[in-house]
Amino acid sequence: MYNRIKRPVKLVSAALTATLFMGFLPWRELKADMNTHGDYDAYPFEITYEQVSTWNNSTQDEYTLTNTSDYEIRSWTIEVDYYEDTTISNIWNASDVTDYETDENLVIAGNVTIPAGESYSFGLIADGAESTPVAPIDVNTVSFDSDEVAVVDTEEEGTVEETVTDVPDSVDEIIPDVVEEVTDEAASSDEEVDEVLPEEEAEPTIFPFAIYAGSTESDYTFAGWKSEITGDIYAGGNVLYQGSELYMDGTIYAGGTISADGWRIEVTDMVEDSEVFEMPDWSESILAKEDMYPEIDIADLESQDQILTSGYYYSEDDITINGTTFTGDVIIVSKGDITYNVESLNYGEEATGRILLYSEEGDITINGSRIEINGMLYAPNGRVSFNTYDTTINGRIIADEFSYSGSILNVTADYSDLQLAEELPEVTVTASRDTVYVGGYAYYTIEIPEDTVYDILYRLNGEDVEIEIPEDEDAAIIYVLDTDEEGEYTLEAYVSLPNGEFVLDCDTIEVIAEPTATPEPTATNTPTPEPTATNTPTPTSTPTPVPTATSTPTPTLEPTATPIPTSVPVVVPTPVN
Numbered sequence: 001m002y003n004r005i006k007r008p009v010k011l012v013s014a015a016l017t018a019t020l021f022m023g024f025l026p027w028r029e030l031k032a033d034m035n036t037h038g039d040y041d042a043y044p045f046e047i048t049y050e051q052v053s054t055w056n057n058s059t060q061d062e063y064t065l066t067n068t069s070d071y072e073i074r075s076w077t078i079e080v081d082y083y084e085d086t087t088i089s090n091i092w093n094a095s096d097v098t099d100y101e102t103d104e105n106l107v108i109a110g111n112v113t114i115p116a117g118e119s120y121s122f123g124l125i126a127d128g129a130e131s132t133p134v135a136p137i138d139v140n141t142v143s144f145d146s147d148e149v150a151v152v153d154t155e156e157e158g159t160v161e162e163t164v165t166d167v168p169d170s171v172d173e174i175i176p177d178v179v180e181e182v183t184d185e186a187a188s189s190d191e192e193v194d195e196v197l198p199e200e201e202a203e204p205t206i207f208p209f210a211i212y213a214g215s216t217e218s219d220y221t222f223a224g225w226k227s228e229i230t231g232d233i234y235a236g237g238n239v240l241y242q243g244s245e246l247y248m249d250g251t252i253y254a255g256g257t258i259s260a261d262g263w264r265i266e267v268t269d270m271v272e273d274s275e276v277f278e279m280p281d282w283s284e285s286i287l288a289k290e291d292m293y294p295e296i297d298i299a300d301l302e303s304q305d306q307i308l309t310s311g312y313y314y315s316e317d318d319i320t321i322n323g324t325t326f327t328g329d330v331i332i333v334s335k336g337d338i339t340y341n342v343e344s345l346n347y348g349e350e351a352t353g354r355i356l357l358y359s360e361e362g363d364i365t366i367n368g369s370r371i372e373i374n375g376m377l378y379a380p381n382g383r384v385s386f387n388t389y390d391t392t393i394n395g396r397i398i399a400d401e402f403s404y405s406g407s408i409l410n411v412t413a414d415y416s417d418l419q420l421a422e423e424l425p426e427v428t429v430t431a432s433r434d435t436v437y438v439g440g441y442a443y444y445t446i447e448i449p450e451d452t453v454y455d456i457l458y459r460l461n462g463e464d465v466e467i468e469i470p471e472d473e474d475a476a477i478i479y480v481l482d483t484d485e486e487g488e489y490t491l492e493a494y495v496s497l498p499n500g501e502f503v504l505d506c507d508t509i510e511v512i513a514e515p516t517a518t519p520e521p522t523a524t525n526t527p528t529p530e531p532t533a534t535n536t537p538t539p540t541s542t543p544t545p546v547p548t549a550t551s552t553p554t555p556t557l558e559p560t561a562t563p564i565p566t567s568v569p570v571v572v573p574t575p576v577n
Helices: 002-024 027-036 283-292 298-302 415-420
Strands: 037-042 045-055 058-067 075-081 086-092 106-110 119-128 138-145 160-163 179-182 209-213 220-222 226-230 232-235 239-241 245-254 258-260 264-271 311-315 319-321 329-334 338-341 354-359 364-367 370-387 390-405 408-412 428-431 435-437 443-447 457-460 463-465 477-480 487-497 500-512
Touching (some): 027 045, 037 138, 045 075, 086 106, 106 119, 209 226, 209 408, 220 390, 283 329, 298 311, 338 354, 354 415, 428 487
Parallel strands (some): 209 232, 209 390, 226 245, 239 258, 245 264, 319 338, 338 364, 354 370, 370 390, 390 408, 428 500, 435 500
Antiparallel strands (some): 037 045, 045 058, 058 119, 075 138, 160 179, 457 487
16 A cells, blocks of 8 residues: 555656756747757758848848768759748859749759868848748758769669769759769660760850951951960951961961961960851940940041040041040941041050940051050951051950051950940849838848949949959849948949949938837736724714793784764855856
């Protein structure tokens, strides 16, 4: 009987002890840590999640991937399960490749190399449909690309595949599917093996040629004592160099053959039977620049001593220019021929400007002695000819045909030369929200073309700011706003050119004070006042009033009736007839 009682007592004691212990645990802190931090085993990664900040139904998160394998990871894709419906409004150092119509969870990819044992981090803004997202319930690796060999069971023994996990269709264009199969002699010789070839490199979007002569019907021939060229050369036909010295930091591409005979030839590379590079069509963008420049008077072009800052001139007729110096950007367009007769063009300290000569249907001819041109000569349907002794071009020559007759030819191309011909870039600046409270989180997202010849600048409320451009082209460009003070903040993307500054796009965020909530009154226990005792008055004996004797009224005698005397009749005499 004693033992039966003792066992229930022990159980009750243990339950009470456990209850007391559980009551002392910091459950609120533990729950908060579970919401803001997470560790996930997703081979070949150990993945760590950290919640940086939250607002409304959004959260800024940071993920760190640590490569736990013995091999370098070249690209990867992971799947993130946030439990509730969640979308990514922004991401940096990785790519959101989720198909929100079909994928149940978020899919994130990175085309970034992670060496064995090292880590890589990326961040994102997650938006919950109904509430603020917290730490994901699970993170898995979908695929990765490395040299690790995995043995895969197949119908035929001895077959080994070196492969990566298949990449979903939604990320095929971002991460190439690398599959290399190795089979032994047991495999059938006539068995077809699918091999995924790497995609061909895309042609550069920035025009690479310092000299371009597109004609396939004539040879590109140039001679002289010495030529130094920085940039590539393309000729649709044969290339013939008949000079003494040729120094070239670039490649010669020829649709036919290349003949470079001289005392000293130093060229990076020569490519014969080259693929065809089409003539660039800048007509529309050049003509559109008329609205960006002041108009030039033709008299200024004919003067030998005139100095022009910036301007635009167009003519349906041929144009002849005689010795004008340019200190700004100048664009001259002719339907016909353009001829420059000058001893020195843009030569000297004053000649700091750039010039674009564009002949729509004719030729461009430069006659002179010592010529220095900062800019471009563009004759897509004609010939560019130099009849000069010493020629330096800080820019490009683009024509159907090109010929040079002189002693020294120096050409140095730079991407900024193309600013004279190409249109302004399409840039988008988008604010994450219209308003934000002081101390809150807000940012701008900037989208710029993949390849642009312009240097894009940024300013916030008129003050220049630096914005870091990620090395990963798929990563978002973000500028986080400092929200410590109230006010309107406008971020502008713009370019600064010799002919002015041009705003490409802008957006505004207003920082406002967070309204102060009126505190609800706290119920206060008001003590009931103790009633003050009121003295009960002591009754005072009221003396009985002594009645006053009332005199007995004397009865009023009735008046004696006074006899009314009887009237004596008056005798009226009778008149005598």
